[in-house]
Amino acid sequence: MAGDNLAADQLRLFIERCERMHDERKSLAEDIRDLYAEAKANGYDAKAIRHVVRLRSMETHTRQEWDALVEVYRAAVGC
Amino acid sequence: MAGDNLAADQLRLFIERCERMHDERKSLAEDIRDLYAEAKANGYDAKAIRHVVRLRSMETHTRQEWDALVEVYRAAVGC
Amino acid sequence: MAGDNLAADQLRLFIERCERMHDERKSLAEDIRDLYAEAKANGYDAKAIRHVVRLRSMETHTRQEWDALVEVYRAAVGC
Amino acid sequence: MAGDNLAADQLRLFIERCERMHDERKSLAEDIRDLYAEAKANGYDAKAIRHVVRLRSMETHTRQEWDALVEVYRAAVGC
């Protein structure tokens, strides 16, 4: 029946849209990896950059809380 | 010293480029999430779609692995 | 031939030893997860504990270098 | 204050427990590494053994995934 084909087509189109977006995400992840490789090639520490990016993505007060918590834990073990 | 400021500026610019790409990735993740929400709103099963998308990409990977394994075996018997 | 059987048995035993050790590792990983769950239940921040454990696993001078580097990067972006 | 010291001690003990388990895991990883080295020394192909071990565990996983997918499809058509 035509209605079934139509429904199947709509579902197929939806799935294909999802696949395209997943591909985009994968592609973007590769671009990010390339950027960090470029950072490394220019003498920067990629791991440290990632760390700072993560810190900056936090809200200010969240970051301050995190810093304080880590200080407490480090003090507890003396390092 | 001016050199230090220059170096710090370059580092800052690099980190900001990284941040922008991370933001893009986050934005894309939200888009994907929205797409699945739209699927759900249209009566589709988001989980099933995710499963199918994953299977399609996984089969390729499995096939590649199989091809590689066959290559190993062929090499082992020299043919 | 008996020699072939012997050789095959030895290989099989070896593979089974490998599998057992992989299982042990998996089991240990579960134990670690449980421990962090217990930490959380007692009001500790599991993520912060992981962070400190990682820092402590570094050599002292490596950790100091890491701390210094992060300070430089954080200063560059002002956070 | 004494209460603070007590709390810090408890935290320290917890972190040390975590560290011990991490050490155990690291030690086990080394044991596995040694086992593969022994395999190589005995003329076995370590890579092939790893591959076989991985395949054995993967097949189980794949079968489970397949069973789950069949369940989804059966549910979709109500049988």
Added chain:
DNA sequence: ACGTTTGCGCTTTAGC
């Protein structure tokens, strides 16, 4: 809302 489970990306190690 919470805990569990799963997928995804980063890190590190092994092999070439």
Added chain:
DNA sequence: GCTAAAGCGCAAACGT
């Protein structure tokens, strides 16, 4: 030394 693979941690997603 570089590329490929595997372990590991984190975070989002699903069910309770």
